[in-house]
Amino acid sequence: xxxxxxxxxxIIVAEPEPVELDWSKTALVIIDMQRDxxxxxxxxxxxxxxxxxxxxxVKPISAVLAAxxxxxxxxxxxxxxxxxxxxxxxxxxIERGAPSLRIGDPGPMGRILIRGEAGHxxxxxxxxxxxxxxxxKPGKGAFYATALDQTLQxxxxxxxxVCGVTTEVCVNTTVREANDRGYRCVVISDGCASxxxxxxxxxxxxIKAQGGIFGWVADSAAVLQAIYPTTQKTxxxxxxx
Ligand code: TIU
Numbered sequence: 001x002x003x004x005x006x007x008x009x010x011i012i013v014a015e016p017e018p019v020e021l022d023w024s025k026t027a028l029v030i031i032d033m034q035r036d037x038x039x040x041x042x043x044x045x046x047x048x049x050x051x052x053x054x055x056x057x058v059k060p061i062s063a064v065l066a067a068x069x070x071x072x073x074x075x076x077x078x079x080x081x082x083x084x085x086x087x088x089x090x091x092x093x094i095e096r097g098a099p100s101l102r103i104g105d106p107g108p109m110g111r112i113l114i115r116g117e118a119g120h121x122x123x124x125x126x127x128x129x130x131x132x133x134x135x136x137k138p139g140k141g142a143f144y145a146t147a148l149d150q151t152l153q154x155x156x157x158x159x160x161x162v163c164g165v166t167t168e169v170c171v172n173t174t175v176r177e178a179n180d181r182g183y184r185c186v187v188i189s190d191g192c193a194s195x196x197x198x199x200x201x202x203x204x205x206x207i208k209a210q211g212g213i214f215g216w217v218a219d220s221a222a223v224l225q226a227i228y229p230t231t232q233k234t235x236x237x238x239x240x241x
Contacts (some may be wrong), residue, residue: 010226031164163191168203185215
């Protein structure tokens with residue numbers, strides 16, 4: 001199936017090598033762009049992190065999200081969080097370390113990392129549209145204890161464009177899970193961020209090393225270029241639609 005502009009496939013200039021994707025078999029997976037990680041007073045800050053480090057990923061994700069929506073590429077959002085009774089939160093996760101507030105404690109955006117609370121929701125800039133898939137996950141990986149694999153199979157998805165936060169935690173864990181399940185993963189470098197810039201850098205290197213041991217890495221401009229291969233002409237045509 002061709003996308004809205006007539007391109008059924010695209011080549012992303014990626015590392016360690018270019019990768020050609022069939023857009024009808026590709027999903028954009030946006031990992032955990034939740035207020036709990038992005039804003040002061042949420043889970044990320046309770047762990048002692050500078051949440052302002054993550055803001056840089058929003059614009060690149062927003063641009064790829066718009067292109068995906070415009071071209072009929074499937075969009076999947078994930079959210080890390082737990083049931084209000086904490087039955088899906090392992091004590092080993094809740095009790096770890098010395099955070100300022102623990103998972104389930106009341107904070108300025110509601111209970112920390114609990115489904116249905118304000119802090120658990122996705123930031124307004126990247127809010128899911130009706131009909132987009134939202135996967136709630138209790139762990140760092142989006143496949144663990146979720147229906148993500150079955151959902152992707154049902155939609156015939158073979159390739160994932162992956163972005164979100166944080167690079168070395170939930171993005172890396174999800175990409176590793178996806179790779180073992182046979183999905184081709186292209187991680188959008190500037191669409192990911194970490195509280196630790198050096199972990200962001202190494203998290204991306206780990207994915208693309210050894211001939212792409214877990215997948216490919218490309219920036220948002222390269223992904224957009226692949227979705228709109230004749231950018232100027234195509235965007236101009238789009239503008240006059
Ligand atoms: N702490 C941290 O870097 N990340 C997480 O706890 N979850 C996600 O990455 N979503």
